[in-house]
Amino acid sequence: MGExxxxxxxxxxxxxxxxxxxxDLVNLIAFAAHGRAFARRFRDATGVDLPAAELRTLLVxxxxxxxxxxxxxxxxxxxxxxAGRQVSALERAGLVGRxxxxxxRRRSLxxxxxxxxxxxxxxxxxxxxxxxxxxxxxxxxxxxxxxxWLRLVDAALRRGLGADAPGGRRTAGxxxxxxxxxxxxxxxxxxxxxVGASHGFDDLLRELRAPIxxxxxxxxxxIDAHGPLAITEVGQRAGVDQSQASKQVRLLEEHGLVERAxxxxxxxxxxxxxxxxxxxxxxxxxxxxxxxxxGLLGGAPRGDRDRWAELVVELVAELSR
Numbered sequence: 001m002g003e004x005x006x007x008x009x010x011x012x013x014x015x016x017x018x019x020x021x022x023x024d025l026v027n028l029i030a031f032a033a034h035g036r037a038f039a040r041r042f043r044d045a046t047g048v049d050l051p052a053a054e055l056r057t058l059l060v061x062x063x064x065x066x067x068x069x070x071x072x073x074x075x076x077x078x079x080x081x082x083a084g085r086q087v088s089a090l091e092r093a094g095l096v097g098r099x100x101x102x103x104x105r106r107r108s109l110x111x112x113x114x115x116x117x118x119x120x121x122x123x124x125x126x127x128x129x130x131x132x133x134x135x136x137x138x139x140x141x142x143x144x145x146x147x148x149w150l151r152l153v154d155a156a157l158r159r160g161l162g163a164d165a166p167g168g169r170r171t172a173g174x175x176x177x178x179x180x181x182x183x184x185x186x187x188x189x190x191x192x193x194x195v196g197a198s199h200g201f202d203d204l205l206r207e208l209r210a211p212i213x214x215x216x217x218x219x220x221x222x223i224d225a226h227g228p229l230a231i232t233e234v235g236q237r238a239g240v241d242q243s244q245a246s247k248q249v250r251l252l253e254e255h256g257l258v259e260r261a262x263x264x265x266x267x268x269x270x271x272x273x274x275x276x277x278x279x280x281x282x283x284x285x286x287x288x289x290x291x292x293x294x295g296l297l298g299g300a301p302r303g304d305r306d307r308w309a310e311l312v313v314e315l316v317a318e319l320s321r
């Protein structure tokens with residue numbers, strides 16, 4: 001009995017709370033960067049309407065120097081032919097340009113054009129305002145403490161993903177923030193770029209052998225958090241039209257992840273809610289994420305954990321409004 005007890009690892013409540021709040025922030029960024037409403041928000045901010053695949057290609061190119069077709073395909077996790085077609089479409093739109101590779105004149109490099117860089121600046125300015133708004137009236141000490149934690153998060157996530165340190169264009173736009181908010185803006189830009197360049201939830205869902213991929217999972221998570229919902233409300237919350245929402249709900253039904261229920265106020269319509277299997281999948285995904293994040297962030301100074309957790313919880317609440 002004593003030997004078994006010796007092997008029990010005590011749970012640090014502050015560490016769990018901090019990791020959970022930080023995961024909420026990372027997921028909020030991921031949903032904004034990979035959800036179906038992303039292209040609409042980009043269009044509203046920049047006036048440029050792009051299909052999701054081409055938009056993702058543009059934003060990957062916006063994160064650094066010129067890339068070869070092979071490097072771009074690897075970053076996007078697509079084949080070379082698909083990457084080439086997306087680059088051609090962006091080139092026709094005047095958003096990217098090609099130039100010979102100095103190291104190998106037989107191939108070309110792709111980079112943003114002047115117009116593409118201007119579109120990227122407008123987009124960065126738009127979403128960065130959303131992250132600056134919650135902290136604009138915070139005491140400077142609170143902003144500094146939050147920034148210190150977010151830097152540790154950024155470094156830990158980059159180690160876990162094997163990503164490069166932020167720099168160059170990756171922090172572009174942050175210089176427009178007020179001086180006392182600039183360090184916070186720089187680390188936020190880095191985090192948003194990092195999460196946006198990831199494959200979102202698809203890798204995680206594959207590892208868990210889930211029967212759905214990211215877009216359907218986003219719909220499931222919404223239904224689990226806010227259901228029962230009418231399909232029109234699923235679409236409104238996800239930022240997609242009713243036909244796309246219906247398609248995702250049908251897919252979730254096929255896998256037994258959601259179920260229909262009669263609307264108590266209108267018997268002519270039905271609502272959709274997460275099934276027991278669907279709720280279990282949402283919990284598995286979060287538990288898997290939380291375990292990984294706690295592993296990465298386990299070295300956080302014990303005395304700062306509660307303070308940082310309070311700040312991250314407040315930030316997430318403000319961003320979610």
